[in-house]
Amino acid sequence: MSESSRFRGLREGLPVVSSAAVVAVMLLALLGMVGIMLIKGMTHFWPSQIYELKYDQHGQQNTLFATLLSEDFTIVRGQSRWLFNQASLYQFSDQQHLIEERSIVSLQPLPALADIQLRNGNRLFAELQSIVNGDEEIAEPEIAQVRHLVEQKVLKLQTLESGRLATIHLRLNELNLRGVEEDAPAKLRLQEEFTKTMSDIGALQQELARYRMVLRFANGERYELPLAQVEEYYQPNQFDFWQELGWCLGAMWDFVSEKPKRANSAGGVFPALFGTVVMVLMMTLLVTPLGVMAAIYLNEYAPDNWLTSFIRVGVNNLAGVPSIVYGVFGLGFLVYQVGGSIDALFFSEHLPAPTFGAPGIFWASVTMAMLTLPVVIVATEEGLRRVPNSLRQGSYALGATKYETLWRTVIPMASPGIMTGVILAIARGAGEVAPLLLVGAVKFAPSLPIDGEFPFLHLDRQFMHLGVLIYDGAFHSNNIGHGSSMMFASCLLLLLVVLLLNISAIWVRARLRRLYQNLLR
Amino acid sequence: MFEYFDLSKPEVDLDNLSADDVAIEVDNLTLYFDQKRALHDIKMRIPRRQITSVIGPSGCGKSTLLGCFNRLNDLIPSCRIEGQVLMNGRNIYHRKEDVAALRSKVGMVFQKPNPFPMSVYDNLVYGLRVQGVKDRRTLDNAAEQALRDVALWREVKDRLFDSALTLSSGQQQRLVIARAIALQPEILLLDEPTSALDPISTLTIEELITQLKQKYTVLVVTHNMQQAARVSDFTAFLHNGHLIEYSDTNRLFTRPKEQQTEEYITGRFG
Numbered sequence: 001m002s003e004s005s006r007f008r009g010l011r012e013g014l015p016v017v018s019s020a021a022v023v024a025v026m027l028l029a030l031l032g033m034v035g036i037m038l039i040k041g042m043t044h045f046w047p048s049q050i051y052e053l054k055y056d057q058h059g060q061q062n063t064l065f066a067t068l069l070s071e072d073f074t075i076v077r078g079q080s081r082w083l084f085n086q087a088s089l090y091q092f093s094d095q096q097h098l099i100e101e102r103s104i105v106s107l108q109p110l111p112a113l114a115d116i117q118l119r120n121g122n123r124l125f126a127e128l129q130s131i132v133n134g135d136e137e138i139a140e141p142e143i144a145q146v147r148h149l150v151e152q153k154v155l156k157l158q159t160l161e162s163g164r165l166a167t168i169h170l171r172l173n174e175l176n177l178r179g180v181e182e183d184a185p186a187k188l189r190l191q192e193e194f195t196k197t198m199s200d201i202g203a204l205q206q207e208l209a210r211y212r213m214v215l216r217f218a219n220g221e222r223y224e225l226p227l228a229q230v231e232e233y234y235q236p237n238q239f240d241f242w243q244e245l246g247w248c249l250g251a252m253w254d255f256v257s258e259k260p261k262r263a264n265s266a267g268g269v270f271p272a273l274f275g276t277v278v279m280v281l282m283m284t285l286l287v288t289p290l291g292v293m294a295a296i297y298l299n300e301y302a303p304d305n306w307l308t309s310f311i312r313v314g315v316n317n318l319a320g321v322p323s324i325v326y327g328v329f330g331l332g333f334l335v336y337q338v339g340g341s342i343d344a345l346f347f348s349e350h351l352p353a354p355t356f357g358a359p360g361i362f363w364a365s366v367t368m369a370m371l372t373l374p375v376v377i378v379a380t381e382e383g384l385r386r387v388p389n390s391l392r393q394g395s396y397a398l399g400a401t402k403y404e405t406l407w408r409t410v411i412p413m414a415s416p417g418i419m420t421g422v423i424l425a426i427a428r429g430a431g432e433v434a435p436l437l438l439v440g441a442v443k444f445a446p447s448l449p450i451d452g453e454f455p456f457l458h459l460d461r462q463f464m465h466l467g468v469l470i471y472d473g474a475f476h477s478n479n480i481g482h483g484s485s486m487m488f489a490s491c492l493l494l495l496l497v498v499l500l501l502n503i504s505a506i507w508v509r510a511r512l513r514r515l516y517q518n519l520l521r
Numbered sequence: 522m523f524e525y526f527d528l529s530k531p532e533v534d535l536d537n538l539s540a541d542d543v544a545i546e547v548d549n550l551t552l553y554f555d556q557k558r559a560l561h562d563i564k565m566r567i568p569r570r571q572i573t574s575v576i577g578p579s580g581c582g583k584s585t586l587l588g589c590f591n592r593l594n595d596l597i598p599s600c601r602i603e604g605q606v607l608m609n610g611r612n613i614y615h616r617k618e619d620v621a622a623l624r625s626k627v628g629m630v631f632q633k634p635n636p637f638p639m640s641v642y643d644n645l646v647y648g649l650r651v652q653g654v655k656d657r658r659t660l661d662n663a664a665e666q667a668l669r670d671v672a673l674w675r676e677v678k679d680r681l682f683d684s685a686l687t688l689s690s691g692q693q694q695r696l697v698i699a700r701a702i703a704l705q706p707e708i709l710l711l712d713e714p715t716s717a718l719d720p721i722s723t724l725t726i727e728e729l730i731t732q733l734k735q736k737y738t739v740l741v742v743t744h745n746m747q748q749a750a751r752v753s754d755f756t757a758f759l760h761n762g763h764l765i766e767y768s769d770t771n772r773l774f775t776r777p778k779e780q781q782t783e784e785y786i787t788g789r790f791g
Contacts, residue, residue: 390635397591398648398700399625408647409637515684516638 037495040488045251047236047244050113050125052218053084054105061105063218065113065125066097073098087115088217089124089225093265109237116213116225116233121261126215128235131227134210150211150227157204157228164197255489264443264473269490271448275361275441275463276497278449280430282365283372287425290369291376292411292418298377299384300406319374327435330367335359335439355460361449362459364440368432372425379424383417384410413516419509423502430498433467441465443472466494535568535755535769540610544569544708544738545590549604552585552594552762559585560762562604567755572734574741574753574770578785582762583742587710590740591627592620608707625652628701628737632713634693636685636700641677644685644696648704667703670736671695671729691722695729702737709733711741715748727752746786750774758782 053064066084073083080101087094114128130137131146138146172190180187211227234247258268294315302308339356347355356362387410395405411418433441442462449463450456474487545567552560560582567573575583588594589606592613605612613623625648636644645664646654654660664681668674673695677688685696694714701709711730715723730752733739743749749756750770757767758781766773766782777783784790 388635390631390633391637393593393596393631394635394637394697395647396593396596397624397629397631398651398704399621399623400648400651401621404651408651413638 034495037488037492040485041492042248042489044485044489045248045255047115047234047239047247049109049237050115051084052106052108052110052113052127053099054107055099056103056105063220064097065127065218067125068107069096087123087125089122089126089223093262094123111237112235113237114215114233114235116215117231117266118229119231120229121266123266126217126223128233129214129216129222132212132214132224146211147227150208153204153208154228157201157208160197160201160204165194165201168194168197255486256493260444260469263477264469265477265486269466269469269486269493271445272464272466272469272490273493273497274448274450275445276430276466276494277501279361279365279368279436279441279463279465280426280501282361283368283429284422284426286365286369287372287376287429288418288422291373291421291425292380294373295377295380295384296406296411299381300402300410315374315377319378322434323371323432324434324438326367326371327438330363330370330435330439331359334363334366339363358460359438359440359462360460361440361463364436364463367435367439368429371432371435372429375424375428376418376421379421380414380418383414383420386417387413416509416512416516419505419512423505423509426501426505427498430501431467431494433465433471436465436468437471441468443468466490466497470494535566535767538566538568542569543567544608545740546607547589547604548607550586550589550606551603552582552589553601553603554597555599558762560589563764565757565764565767567738567740569738570734570736571754572730572739572741572752573755573757574743574749575757575759576743576746576749576785577759578790579744581759583744583759584712586759587629587712587740587742590708590710591624591629592618593624593629595620621651625704626706627708627710628698628704628706629710630694630697630701630712630714633717634690634697636688636693636696638684638686640682641685641688641696642681644700645703647700652704663703667699670702670733671699672725673699689722691718691725694718694722694726698726698729698733702733706737708738708740711739713742713744716744723748746774758785760785 048067050065050067053066055062055064064084064086065088066086069083069085071082072080074081081098082101082104084097084099085094086097110127112127112129113125115123115125116128117123131143132138133146168190172187172194175184175187175190208228209226212224213227213230213233215223215225217223236244236247239247255268256273257270259271260269261267298308298312298315302311335357339354339358343351343355343357391409391413392405395409396402400408440462442464445462445464447458447461449458449461451458470487470490473490474484543566547563547565547567550560550563551558563586575586577583585594589602590613594600594602602614606614608627611618637647639647642664645667646660649660649663665674668677673692676692677696680687685693688696694717698709698711698714714730715726718726727748730739730741734754741749741753753770755768756770756773758765758773758777758779760781766777766779768778773782774786777786
């Protein structure tokens with residue numbers, strides 16, 4: 001008796017333990033992944049100390065201003081090497097240095113060291129000595145005021161250059177095209193306006209040139225940097241915790257709200273975020289009606305024969321086709337065939353420049369809709385199957401036709417199932433990268449797919465996508481230091497976007513379920 | 522219980538019905554599921570504005586017979602029908618018959634209450650909306666009248682826009698009856714309307730059925746013989762798809778002609 005009961009205990013206990021262990025391993029893997037993204041990504045925002053590093057190199061003493069990325073980065077023959085990140089004016093991107101611990105002479109966080117971010121996306125570490133107006137030094141309390149003034153002047157300069165000057169050029173061009181003579185009054189007026197604007201710009205530039213930052217570089221060189229070139233600067237060695245936190249939050253906001261700079265290795269990721277969300281929403285709008293209609297046909301109208309079963313098997317198999325195949329199909333069939341035909345029919349005046357015959361956000365959304373279609377069909381069919389037959393009968397018994405029954409009773413009741421499909425489709429569609437590379441996502445798009453210009457939604461435009469940005473930034477760019485932490489931050493953001501899209505869909509589903517829960521039990 | 526036993530002779534004589542008094546005339550109705558016969562040569566005339574009950578053991582074809590009167594059996598692909606069912610002199614199985622319109626004239630209530638997962642009001646006007654009625658006042662009046670007819674008005678008049686699923690199952694079943702009544706049908710088909718309910722709700726529904734007789738022809742399928750005896754004027758006994766006996770309720774329960782009927786009502790089989 002004891003023997004058999006012991007075996008029985010094992011038989012009952014083993015599945016519990018093993019399945020729990022598997023779940024635990026999966027959970028750990030997931031948490032580990034999120035944890036790495038969180039830690040690596042947050043270093044992108046959290047200000048790190050800048051050190052003055054002095055070290056021996058072949059008997060010579062060298063000085064660097066750098067942040068410490070990792071102690072004990074590698075240990076070679078018992079010698080620990082530390083990894084530093086250095087940013088200087090003369091290099092396009094951050095530089096990393098691997099320095100043997102024993103050659104380090106001194107490592108000091110000088111309080112005046114500043115991380116200065118330039119308007120062109122570059123950044124540099126330097127010792128900030130003073131900020132001057134002409135030759136006078138500006139006192140500490142007035143710096144904020146001066147920076148505000150400079151900011152306004154820079155804005156004014158930008159409007160002059162890209163606003164007024166550009167319009168004058170355009171109008172002059174127009175007049176030239178119409179063959180207006182050189183001494184026509186309209187032209188003379190424009191010429192006059194042009195010289196005046198140019199002199200305004202010159203005056204502004206001269207004014208701006210008076211505000212400078214006096215810096216000392218690591219090699220001791222003194223350098224005066226025009227304040228107009230500086231986007232932002234801070235001195236992390238002087239921060240307390242709350243200032244660090246404030247800086248971190250500000251950096252996060254900049255990250256999601258600004259354009260990328262320096263070939264996507266600095267600045268924000270707003271266009272990619274926007275492109276991802278717009279693409280996913282368009283995909284959802286396309287895939288939901290198509291998937292629901294297909295599922296309704298299969299479940300409600302199609303006769304129960306081998307052809308229907310064959311279609312079902314086919315739909316299920318479509319879910320397993322590699323996504324790059326969808327990309328190739330989208331490019332070959334949708335973009336070149338369908339898009340090319342649309343161009344030939346409706347946009348022939350623009351040819352040979354393609355309108356819809358080139359990769360763009362619309363074709364990307366259609367491709368992704370095809371990719372996620374099986375998921376929606378399967379989930380919707382499941383939802384339709386769960387609608388009790390008694391309700392259909394009740395509707396028929398009240399004189400409703402099949403269509404009316406479907407529309408008024410069955411589809412509303414299957415809507416939680418439909419939403420499940422949509423949630424799965426969003427999860428799959430938002431994370432997919434491979435097909436997008438072929439059908440419209442690019443490393444850099446000059447304009448957003450939605451803007452204030454008629455017709456507001458530009459279906460033919462190429463767009464930026466977070467996944468593509470990560471793929472390109474992490475594997476195809478010379479992104480080290482600051483750039484790579486930015487890729488982790490982008491991963492984190494993508495994860496967050498998928499989560500938010502899913503949560504909103506789940507919220508909708510929960511509402512629908514609450515309406516129908518008593519029946520679906 | 523005996524107050525529902527109406528021992529007086531019904532005012533209608535089944536054998537000498539005038540044409541106006543016939544609501545449904547079933548003429549040699551045979552029904553197949555694939556090759557299997559489920560109903561054999563049913564012949565019966567169902568009197569107008571009377572309550573007719575159909576009894577018989579499980580699987581004898583009671584519900585199938587009921588499903589022939591609003592063509593709900595059409596939903597089963599393997600179902601095939603021979604013979605005729607005449608309403609107002611028209612064969613409802615004629616191929617030009619508008620089935621949806623027929624079903625709006627022949628209301629049906631099922632064994633398990635099946636209100637739609639909508640508000641009480643939306644349930645009540647479902648049929649009218651399907652008919653294309655949009656006028657708010659018409660809908661309101663129909664809903665109120667239907668609720669009053671099933672004696673539910675007082676209980677739910679403050680909850681019209683709550684989900685119908687919040688009502689008790691007895692209330693739900695009355696709501697489902699009201700939903701059918703709101704369409705002003707000629708005939709009401711009740712398929713074991715009380716078998717999923719508690720005794721009190723059953724009593725309420727039975728009372729309701731006896732009142733519905735004033736306006737509608739009512740057909741009740743039941744496996745509860747006491748219920749058939751209590752509420753109906755006429756009773757049909759079905760066995761294995763054959764109509765064994767069909768007469769007024771008193772005679773069927775007190776002096777059955779067929780031996781099978783007697784054995785069934787005395788509980789010797791079934």
